Amino acid sequence: MNKYPAVFRDLLWYRENVPCMQACPVHTDSGRYVQLIAEGKYREAFFVARSPNPLASVCGRICSAPCEDACRRGAIDSPVTIRPLKRFVTEQFGAESTDPDSFKDLLAQAEDAGCHRLWHLSELRNQTFEKTDKKVAVIGSGPSGIACAHDLALMGYPVTIFEALDQAGGMLRYGIPEYRLPRGVIDREVDVLQKLGVTIRTRSPLTEEFNLQALRNEGYQAIFLSVGAMRGRDLNIPGSDKDGCLKAVDYLLNLNRGYRVDLGKKVVVIGGGLVALDAARTIVREFYSPMEEIEKTAEAVVGQPALDAARGAIRGGATHVHVVSLESFDEMPASQTMQGQEEITQANEEGITFHPSWGPKAVLGKDKVSGIDLVACTQVFDAAGRFSPAYDARKTFTIDADSIIFAIGQQVDLSFVSDEDGIELTPGGTIKIEPDTLATAAPGIFAGGDAAFGPRIAIEAVANGKTAAQSIHEYLSKGKVSKSVQVEITKIPKDDYDMFAGYETIRRQAPETIDTGRRTGIAEVENVFDEQEALKQAERCLVCHVDTIYDPELCVLCGRCSDVCPERCLKFVPLEEVDLPEEQHQAALKHYDYQEEGEPLTVLLKDDTACIRCGLCALRCPTEAMTMEKFNYVEKAEA
Numbered sequence: 141m142n143k144y145p146a147v148f149r150d151l152l153w154y155r156e157n158v159p160c161m162q163a164c165p166v167h168t169d170s171g172r173y174v175q176l177i178a179e180g181k182y183r184e185a186f187f188v189a190r191s192p193n194p195l196a197s198v199c200g201r202i203c204s205a206p207c208e209d210a211c212r213r214g215a216i217d218s219p220v221t222i223r224p225l226k227r228f229v230t231e232q233f234g235a236e237s238t239d240p241d242s243f244k245d246l247l248a249q250a251e252d253a254g255c256h257r258l259w260h261l262s263e264l265r266n267q268t269f270e271k272t273d274k275k276v277a278v279i280g281s282g283p284s285g286i287a288c289a290h291d292l293a294l295m296g297y298p299v300t301i302f303e304a305l306d307q308a309g310g311m312l313r314y315g316i317p318e319y320r321l322p323r324g325v326i327d328r329e330v331d332v333l334q335k336l337g338v339t340i341r342t343r344s345p346l347t348e349e350f351n352l353q354a355l356r357n358e359g360y361q362a363i364f365l366s367v368g369a370m371r372g373r374d375l376n377i378p379g380s381d382k383d384g385c386l387k388a389v390d391y392l393l394n395l396n397r398g399y400r401v402d403l404g405k406k407v408v409v410i411g412g413g414l415v416a417l418d419a420a421r422t423i424v425r426e427f428y429s430p431m432e433e434i435e436k437t438a439e440a441v442v443g444q445p446a447l448d449a450a451r452g453a454i455r456g457g458a459t460h461v462h463v464v465s466l467e468s469f470d471e472m473p474a475s476q477t478m479q480g481q482e483e484i485t486q487a488n489e490e491g492i493t494f495h496p497s498w499g500p501k502a503v504l505g506k507d508k509v510s511g512i513d514l515v516a517c518t519q520v521f522d523a524a525g526r527f528s529p530a531y532d533a534r535k536t537f538t539i540d541a542d543s544i545i546f547a548i549g550q551q552v553d554l555s556f557v558s559d560e561d562g563i564e565l566t567p568g569g570t571i572k573i574e575p576d577t578l579a580t581a582a583p584g585i586f587a588g589g590d591a592a593f594g595p596r597i598a599i600e601a602v603a604n605g606k607t608a609a610q611s612i613h614e615y616l617s618k619g620k621v622s623k624s625v626q627v628e629i630t631k632i633p634k635d636d637y638d639m640f641a642g643y644e645t646i647r648r649q650a651p652e653t654i655d656t657g658r659r660t661g662i663a664e665v666e667n668v669f670d671e672q673e674a675l676k677q678a679e680r681c682l683v684c685h686v687d688t689i690y691d692p693e694l695c696v697l698c699g700r701c702s703d704v705c706p707e708r709c710l711k712f713v714p715l716e717e718v719d720l721p722e723e724q725h726q727a728a729l730k731h732y733d734y735q736e737e738g739e740p741l742t743v744l745l746k747d748d749t750a751c752i753r754c755g756l757c758a759l760r761c762p763t764e765a766m767t768m769e770k771f772n773y774v775e776k777a778e779a
Contacts, residue, residue: 141717143717143718143719144711144713144717144718144719144745145719146718146719146720146743146745147720147721147724148720148724148727148728151627152625152773154687154771155255155771155773157684157687157748158171158255158684158685159207159210159211159212159684160207160208160210160211160220160222160684161207161254161255162210163206163207163209163210164206164207164599165206165599165600165602165603166192166193166257166259166599166602166603166606167192167255167257168188168189168191168192168193168207168254169188169192169254169255170189170207170222170226171681171683171684171685172188172253172254172255172685173185173186173188173189173225173226173229173254174220174222174225174678174681175678175681175683175685176188176253177225177228177229177674177675177678178640178675178678178679178681180675182228182229182232182233183229183232183233183242184251184253185225185229186229186230186232186233186234186242187242187243187245187246187250187251187252187253187262188252188253188254189226189229189230190230190233190234190242190243190246190261191246191252191254191256191260191261191262192257192259192260192261192606193599193602194286194287194290194291194329194332194333194602195283195286195287195312195329195598195602196226196230196234197227197230197234197235197236197325197328197329198283198312198321198325198326198329198598199223199226199598199599199602200223200224200226200227200228200229200230200231200234201227201320201321201322201325201666202312202316202320202321202598203223203226203479203597203598203599204414204477204479204480204597204598204599205222205223205477205478205479206477206597206599207222207223208220208221208222208223208477208478208479209476209477209478212682212684212749213680213681213682214478215749215750216644216682216750216752217647217648218478218647218648219478219648220648220677220678220680220681221648221649221650221651221669221677221680223479224650224651224666224668224669224677225669225674225677225678227651227668227669228668228669228674231668235325235328235329235331235332236324236325236328240328240331240332241332241335243261243332246261246262246265247261247264247265247294248265250262254772255685255772255773255774256773256774256775257775258610258621258623258775258776258777259291259606259609259610261294263774263775263776263777264291264294264295266776266777267295267621267777269294269295269296269613270296271296272296272297272298272616273298274297274298274361274362274616275297275298275299275300275358275359275360275361276289276292276297276298276299276300276360276361276362276363276364276612276616277299277300277302277355277358277360277362277363277364278292278299278300278301278302278363278364278366279301279302279346279363279364279365279366279367280301280302280303280304280310280365280366280367280368280589280591281301281303281308281309281310281330281340281342282309282310282311282312282366282368282589282590282601283310283311283312283589283598283599283601283602283605284364284366284588284589284590284601284602284604284605284608285301285310285364285366285589285605286301286308286310286329286330286333286602286605287601287602287603287604287605287606287609288364288366288588288604288605288606288608288609288612289301289333289338289605290333290336290338290605290609291605291606291609291610292609292612292613293333293336293337293338294336295609295613297612297613297616298337298339299337299338299339300338300339300340300341300360301338301339301340301341302341302344302345302346302355303340303341303342303343303344304343304344304345304346304367305342305343305397306342306343306397307342308326308330308333308340308342309323309326309330310366310368311368311369311370311590312326312598313326313396314370314392314393314396314397315368315370315389315392315393315396315415315418316418317392317395317396317418317421317422317425317662318396318662318664319421319422319425319659319661319662319663319664319665320418320664320665320666322662322664345556346367346556347556348555348556348558351556351558351561352556352557352558352561352563352582352585353560353561361584361616362584362585362586362612362615362616363584363585363586364585364586364587364588364605364608364609364612365571365580365585365586365587365588365591365592366587366588366589366590366591366601366604366605366608367552367553367554367589367590367591368552368589368590368591369389369550369551369552369590369594369595370389370393370550370552370553371389371550371551371552371553372387372388372389372390372546372547372548372549372550372551373387373546373548373549373550373551374387374546375410375500375546375548377500377501377502377503378501378502378503379502379503379504379505379509380503380544380546382503382505382507382508382509383507383508383509384403384404384505384508384509384541384542384543384544385503385509385543385544385545385546386401386543386544386545386546387545387546387547388409388411388415388416388418388419388545388546388547389415389547389550391403391419391422391545392415392418392419392422395422395426400426401426403423403426403542403543403545404541404542404543405460405542406460406539406540406541406542406543407420407423407460407461407462407541407542407543407544407545408461408462408463408464408512408539408541408543408544408545409423409461409462409463409464409545409547410464410465410500410544410545410546410547410548411463411464411465411546411547411548412463412465412466412467412471412472412473412474412475412496413472413473413474413547414473414474414480414483415547415550416463416465416474416547417463417474417480417483417484417487419545419547420461420463420487420492421483421486421487421490421492423461423545424461424490424491424492424659425659425660425661425662460491460493461491461492461493462492462493462494462495462539462541463487463492463493463494463495464495464498464499464500464512464514464539465494465495465496465497465498466497466498466499466517466520466529467496467497467517467520468496468497469484469494469496471496471520471521472484472496482650486653486665489653489656490656490659491656495514495539497516497517497518498514498515498516498517498537499514499515499516499517499529499531500512500513500514500544501513501514501515501536503544504538509541509542509543509544510540510541510542511538511539511540511541512538512539512541512544513536513537513538514536514537514538514539515531515532515533515535515536516531516532516534516535516536517529517530517531517532518530518531518532549595550590550594550595551569551594552569552570552590552591552594554569554571554591557571561582561585562580562581562582562583562585563580563581563582563585563587564580564581568594570590570591570592570593570594571587571591571592573586573587573588573592577607577611577614578592578604578607578608578611579611579615584615586608586611586612586615587608588601588604588605588607588608589601589604589605592604621777622777622778623775623776623777623778624775624776624778625773625774625775625776626773626774626775626776627771627772627773628771628772628773628774629769629770629771629772630769630770630772631689631767631768631769632686632767632768632769632770634755634758634759634761634764634767634768637686637755637758637759637768638755639683639753639754639755640679643679643680643681644752644754646676646677646679646680648677648680649673649676649677651666651667651668651669651673652666652667653665653666653667654667682751682752682753683753684753685770685771685772686753686768686769686770686771687748687753687768687769687771688746688751688757688758688766688767688768689766689767689768689769690744690746690765690766691764691765691766691767692744692765693765694763694764694765695744695763695765696762696763696765697712697742698762699712700757700760700761700762701744701757701758701760701761701766702744702757703760704756704757704759704760705756705757706752706754706756707750707751707752708750709746709747709748709749709750709751710744710745710746710757711744711745712742712743712744712745713742713743713745714740714741714742714743715728715740715741715742715743716740718743718745728741729741753768755768
């Protein structure tokens with residue numbers, strides 16, 4: 141007999157059952173700030189978004205949003221627009237707003253209405269940190285370095301960030317195009333960091349001479365290595381060394397540092413990830429024209445509306461950009477997230493041509509690039525999921541090109557590390573660390589972000605920085621921070637429980653984008669939600685913090701709850717038809733003093749993936765055996 145697989149849940153499962161929060165690497169209570177927006181409580185929503193994330197304003201624009209990919213609403217129709225809703229509140233209260241110090245209220249007395257972890261501002265303020273003169277060096281000012289310095293400064297440590305390039309921001313500034321992330325937003329986030337007392341030394345790369353030992357000699361007692369992956373990987377095919385071939389990361393770094401790169405009129409980008417998209421969409425915005433006067437006008441008024449007008453005039457046939465990927469559209473790394481899918485849509489709108497399931501065979505041309513030969517790719521991964529591309533040599537075609545850009549991966553430059561440092565490297569060229577603490581083999585040296593894990597999304601890097609800050613504090617204070625979890629459970633009277641009218645039929649709507657004719661230069665493509673759009677999108681949240689709680693002692697087996705459920709996620713079945721873990725099965729028999737010859741036991745099963753929190757089951761129940769209850773979890777540091 142086929143049985144229903146089931147399991148009894150423990151108390152912490154209800155925290156895990158808020159999938160957006162669990163998927164976020166810093167455990168932002170995304171659902172809670174979305175719910176607060178729906179209630180019109182925008183400042184409170186900002187506090188929930190900012191409390192765990194020192195780069196909330198940046199993430200509101202460019203986060204890959206693993207929260208959206210995990211959103212339970214996505215299994216029903218489409219995920220909630222969590223990332224754009226974050227931007228909606230940061231534009232009012234974040235670093236880029238007219239009230240950039242709003243977050244300081246969290247350090248004083250403002251409440252964070254969401255679930256808390258120890259690294260939330262609302263919890264850091266309640267921990268006792270003694271002012272110390274133990275200096276910490278952070279190498280790299282990308283998201284990981286900024287997050288680490290932010291939290292350490294709040295703990296009372298004197299922190300200095302060493303940045304190799306001219307301005308702070310790391311790959312946020314030098315790798316992400318400005319049409320996605322305005323530089324003013326980065327500047328404001330860095331300003332907040334400096335107001336907390338963090339020192340930033342730009343143009344200070346680590347070298348063989350100015351190395352880790354030199355930092356030790358300057359009195360730094362702990363070091364966090366968070367250098368970004370700013371070196372592109374090579375593609376070894378015939379002709380890849382010709383004039384006109386370059387790496388995507390080099391192209392973006394040069395442009396973002398103010399250097400012009402002349403690619404010609406026809407460009408092919410090789411790769412299927414977000415860096416390939418960033419490069420391709422940036423190329424579309426870098427127009428070239430033989431019309432001397434338009435060039436002069438553009439150069440004379442850089443950053444002004446006239447530049448966009450001049451570029452718009454020559455946009456038509458100036459540049460044709462192709463993106464070639466081994467993967468099919470469904471397999472492309474960029475299409476694995478909701479955010480990536482929306483970027484692909486925008487790239488198509490901008491006239492970029494995609495060639496999925498094709499691989500580069502050879503770059504053509506005598507000395508200078510003239511084109512590229514492609515071969516059909518029939519398989520990217522083998523049955524075990526390993527990268528193992530296969531090709532059909534009978535199917536080939538050629539694209540004419542003036543330039544070829546390779547976006548096939550990035551790596552970190554760790555040439556400053558010497559044997560004397562005691563740091564171990566992995567076979568992949570990253571720093572070997574202890575995963576839970578990010579400690580390296582060298583005492584007092586920690587690593588995260590690209591340096592330890594290779595290229596990763598910004599919010600993962602932020603989480604690494606916050607983990608490193610906790611570990612550095614424990615290292616320097618010579619004590620382990622222990623924690624407890626407090627669970628707050630609120631029973632909601634059934635007559636008071638209500639969802640927004642029509643919430644289950646509201647469709648996902650991404651923020652509007654500017655017209656393709658205006659997508660020139662550094663014009664930001666995505667608009668912020670207006671208030672009505674934000675309210676409507678926030679109302680789609682299924683409120684996973686609230687769950688149906690069943691008390692079998694009160695149940696009269698009338699079946700009304702399962703009958704009224706619109707999603708058919710409740711079902712009464714005999715115990716013998718349920719496949720429970722043996723320990724739980726025996727516990728159930730013991731609890732009810734079950735005897736083989738006695739009355740049969742009945743189990744109420746619930747498919748939580750299908751529940752839309754409508755509350756009809758609780759409303760219909762005549763005995764209050766089914767109730768709606770809200771769960772909130774707060775981590776506390778123990779003395």
